[in-house]
Amino acid sequence: xxxxxxxxxxxxxxxxxxxxxxxxxxxxxxxxxxxxxxxxxxxxxxxxxxxxxxxxxxxxxxxxxxxxxxxxxxxxxxxxxxxxxxxxxxxxxxxxxxxxxxxxxxxxxxxxxxxxxxxxxxxxxxxxxxxxxxxxxxxxxxxxxxxxxxxxxxxxxxxxxxxxxxxxxxxxxxxxxxxxxxxxxxxxxxxxxxxxxxxxxxxxxxxxxxxxxxxxxxxxxxxxxxxxxxxxxxxxxxxxxxxxxxxxxxxxxxxxxxxxxxxxxxxxxxxxxxxxxxxxxxxxxxxxxxxxxxxxxxxxxxxxxxxxxxxxxxxxxxxxxxxxxxxxxxxxxxxxxxxxxxxxxxxxxxxxxxxxxxxxxxxxxxxxxxxxxxxxxxxxxxxxxxxxxxxxxxxxxxxxxxxxxxx
Ligand SMILES: Nc1ncnc2c1ncn2[C@@H]1O[C@H](COP(=O)(O)OP(=O)(O)OP(=O)(O)O)[C@@H](O)[C@H]1O
Ligand SMILES: [Mg+2]
Numbered sequence: 515x516x517x518x519x520x521x522x523x524x525x526x527x528x529x530x531x532x533x534x535x536x537x538x539x540x541x542x543x544x545x546x547x548x549x550x551x552x553x554x555x556x557x558x559x560x561x562x563x564x565x566x567x568x569x570x571x572x573x574x575x576x577x578x579x580x581x582x583x584x585x586x587x588x589x590x591x592x593x594x595x596x597x598x599x600x601x602x603x604x605x606x607x608x609x610x611x612x613x614x615x616x617x618x619x620x621x622x623x624x625x626x627x628x629x630x631x632x633x634x635x636x637x638x639x640x641x642x643x644x645x646x647x648x649x650x651x652x653x654x655x656x657x658x659x660x661x662x663x664x665x666x667x668x669x670x671x672x673x674x675x676x677x678x679x680x681x682x683x684x685x686x687x688x689x690x691x692x693x694x695x696x697x698x699x700x701x702x703x704x705x706x707x708x709x710x711x712x713x714x715x716x717x718x719x720x721x722x723x724x725x726x727x728x729x730x731x732x733x734x735x736x737x738x739x740x741x742x743x744x745x746x747x748x749x750x751x752x753x754x755x756x757x758x759x760x761x762x763x764x765x766x767x768x769x770x771x772x773x774x775x776x777x778x779x780x781x782x783x784x785x786x787x788x789x790x791x792x793x794x795x796x797x798x799x800x801x802x803x804x805x806x807x808x809x810x811x812x813x814x815x816x817x818x819x820x821x822x823x824x825x826x827x828x829x830x831x832x833x834x835x836x837x838x839x840x841x842x843x844x845x846x847x848x849x850x851x852x853x854x855x856x857x858x859x860x861x862x863x864x865x866x867x868x869x870x871x872x873x874x875x876x877x878x879x880x881x882x883x884x885x886x887x888x889x890x891x892x893x894x895x896x897x898x899x900x901x902x903x904x905x906x907x908x909x910x911x912x913x914x915x916x917x918x919x920x921x
Contacts, residue, residue, distance in 0.1 A: 517538070517540075517541055517542050517543075517564065517565060517591075517812075518534060518538070518541050518542065518543045518544070518564060518565040518566070518567050519543070519544050519545075519546060519552060519555050519556065519559075519564050519565075519566060519567070520534070520543055520544070520545050520546070520552070520566070520567030520568070520569060521545065521546055521547075521548065521549055521551070521552040521567075521568060521569060521572070521580070522545070522567075522568070522569020522570060522572060522596070523569065523570065523572045526569050526570060526596075526619065527545060527569075529596075529619055530543075530567060530569045530596055530619075531543055533567075533594075533596045533617045533619060534567055534594065536617065537594060537615055537617070538565070538812065540814070541565075543567065549572075549575045549580050552566065552568070552580070552584070553580075553583065553584060553587060556584060556587060556589050556590050557587060557589055559589065561588075561589050562589070562590075562591040562807055562808065562810065563591065564590060564591060565590060565591045565592045565593070565594065565810070566581070566584045566590040566592070566593045566594065567594050567596065568580050568581040568584065568593070568594070568595050568596065569596050569619075570596065570597050570598055570619060571597075577595060577596075577597055578595060578597070578604060578607055578608055578611070578613070581593050581594075581595040581608060581611065581613045582608070582611030582612065582613065585611055585612030585613055585614075586611070586612065591810045591812075592614040592615070592780070592810030593612070593613045593614050593615075594613075594614060594615045594616075594617065595608050595613050595615070595616045595617070596616075596617045596618075596619050597616070597617075597618065597619060598618070598619045598620055599618070599620060600616055600617070600618040604616065614780065614810060648754075648757040648758060649757045649758070649759075649760045649761050649762050649763055649891075650757075650762055650763070650783045650784070650885075650886065650889045650891050651753055651757050651763045651765065651778075651781055651782050651783050651784075652670075652762070652763070652764050652765070652782065652783065652784045652786060652882075652885060653765040653767065653775075653778045653779055653781075653782040653784070653785050653786065654666055654667050654764070654765065654766060654767060654786045654788050654819070655767045655771070655775060655779065655785065655786070655787055655788070655802060655806075656767075656769060656787060656788045656789060656798060656802060657769070657771075657787075657794075657797070657798030657799065657800075657801040657802040658769055658789070658790075658792070658794050658795075658798040659769035660769075660790075661788050661789055661790040661792070661798075661821055662788055662790055662821035662822065662848065663766055663767060663788050664685075664687075664691070664692060664693050664696060664766050664859075665696070665821075665851075665855065665859050665874075666788060666819065666821060666848055666878055666881075667683050667693060667764050667765070667766040668683065668693060668696035668697065668766075668859065668864040669859075669864060669867060669868060669874070669875055669878040669879075670764055670878050670879075670881070670882040671683040671730055671732075671764050671864075672697075672730065672864050672865050672867070672868040673868055673875070673878065673879040673882055673883075673901070674730075674761075674762050674764070674882060675726075675727065675728075675729040675730035676868060676897065677893045677895050677897055677898040677901075678729065678893055678895055679729065679760075679761040679762050679893055680729050680759075680760045680761045680762070681729060681730055681731075681760060681761060681762040681763075681764065682723055682730075682731045682732070682733055682756055682759070682760045682762075682763050682764070683730070683731070683732050683733070683764045683765075683766065684732075684733045684734055684752075684753065684756065684763060684764070684765045684766070685702055685705075685732065685733065685734035685735045685766050686734060686735070686749060686765055686766065686767045686768065686772075686774045686775055686778055687734075687735055687766060687767060687768040687769075688705060688734065688735045688736045688739075688742035688745050688746060688768070688772070688774055689735065689736065689739035689742045689768070690735070690739065690768065691734055691735030691766065691768070693732055693734070693735075693766045694724065694732050695862055696859050696862060696864040697726040697730075697732060697862060697864050697865070698861075698862025698863065699724055699726065699732065699862070701737075702724065702732060702733070702734050702735050702737075703722045703723065703724045703732070703733050703734065704722075704736060704737035704741075705722065705733065705734045705735060705736050705742075705745035705752075706736045706737060706738065706741035706742070706744045706745055707722065708722070708744075708745050708748050708751075708752055709741070709743075709744025709745055709747070709748065710744070714748060714751050714752055714755050715755070716755060716758065716759055719752060719755045719756055719759060720759055722734075723759075726865075727865065733756070742772075742774075745774065746772060746773045746774040747773065749773070749774035749775075749777045749778055750777035750778070750780065750781055753765070753777070753778055753781050754781065757781075761891075761893075762886070762891070765778050765782070771802070771805055776809055779806055779809055779811050780809055780810060780811060782811065782815060783815060783889055784815055784816075784817050784885050784888075784889070785806055785811050785815055785816050785817070786817045786818070786819050786846070786885075787799060787802050787803060787806075787816065787817070787818050787819070787840075787843075788819045788821055789818070789819070789820060789821065789833075790820075790821045790822045791820065791821075791822060791823070791830075795833065796833060799818070799833055799840065803816060803840045803843075813841070813842050813843070814842065816840065816843050817843050817844045817845070817846060817885065818833070818840060818843045818844070818845045818846070819845075819846045819847070819848060819881060820845060820846070820847045820848070821847075821848045822848070822849075822850045823847040823848065823849050823850065823877075824849070824850065825849050825873060825877075829845045829847055830845075831845060844884075844888075846880075846881035846884065846885070847877055847881070848874060848877045848878050848881060849873040849874050849876075849877040850873070850874065851867075851872050851873065851874025851875070852874075854867075854870065854872055855867060855872055855874040855875070858870070876901075879901040880901050880902070880904045882901070883898050883899075883901035883902035884902050886898070886902075887902045
């Protein structure tokens with residue numbers, strides 16, 4: 515059985531396949547011959563088993579109405595609408611109807627004609643502002659607070675920069691985020707500004723990146739907690755643009771699954787659920803993975819990270835078997851870093867933590883390198899390759915030295 519089922523006129527099928535690949539590179543797509551057959555196959559499948567792909571109108575069937583009806587039926591894993599000459603009003607109509615993604619067939623066609631990758635998927639809630647290849651987006655979430663998301667994101671971002679990547683760490687804990695403090699910055703960049711921007715062009719998004727060191731920037735949260743609603747609605751759009759400006763986007767999130775976190779999860783190449791083995795771990799994993807699956811996140815994109823793990827113990831794979839969506843999830847581990855890790859992060863010295871070669875830092879490097887390897891994006895530098903093998907060892911060069919090595 516294919517992962518996606520689609521309907522369009524025969525002449526558009528190839529272009530539709532290309533469009534779908536810009537959203538899900540590993541998609542398997544099967545076409546059916548009518549709008550009715552499309553709805554029927556989705557209704558007959560298990561909930562969220564299939565994604566729906568609706569192409570340009572055929573025989574008077576309005577594509578947006580068909581996509582809206584499928585979204586209303588509620589059984590599709592996600593609904594993607596592909597049309598020609600997509601307008602802002604079509605996007606907002608589709609967004610209101612619960613359609614997940616709207617793609618413009620004209621830009622897909624132009625991209626595939628030139629042999630370039632297709633434009634990034636634009637979330638239904640806003641116009642696409644950019645075109646071009648997308649950097650991997652890795653989102654760290656949890657169903658509980660204090661499990662180490664921010665510590666892991668800060669440490670992973672510092673490692674990625676040391677491997678020569680241009681990385682942006684985005685803080686979507688919009689009301690209370692403190693990612694910037696791990697790097698000793700006095701404050702974050704105020705994401706409430708994206709609420710006021712008429713379009714999220716590369717220039718606007720770039721201006722929101724607060725530089726930590728060459729190759730590493732931080733973005734967010736909101737200056738005032740009450741302004742977080744303003745930024746929240748455009749989080750997906752922000753990530754889409756950001757991913758064309760960097761080599762890697764790492765997203766820190768709030769303990770609760772807000773609208774912003776949901777948008778990030780849907781765009782994530784890897785959605786990493788972080789846990790720390792505390793008493794609420796199984797319930798938090800079940801809640802978070804179940805929600806991710808209901809949001810349409812492909813199971814193959816969900817991973818789990820056991821933080822504060824003991825290197826002498828094995829990963830708890832039983833937790834995966836029990837939870838919705840985690841059956842196939844890869845398990846990574848970040849080791850307990852003790853007082854040293856806590857102290858360095860609390861005093862804004864995440865870069866020093868990465869230099870320290872602590873078990874926490876090195877295990878985060880390994881987790882990140884292995885994820886990038888799976889995504890085909892591991893940088894071709896010795897330190898990254900060694901990290902992927904779980905043998906990063908102590909760093910012998912400073913951050914800038916590593917960046918030089920990468921060039
Ligand atoms: N592996 C670890 N070893 C030692 N200390 C850790 C480790 N992971 C996290 N900590 C510490 O635990 C505390 C909570 O971590 P952190 O703020 O990263 O969690 P969080 O999931 O981002 O929390 P919140 O949900 O409130 O945003 C911090 O003091 C951090 O330094
Ligand atoms: Mg945090």
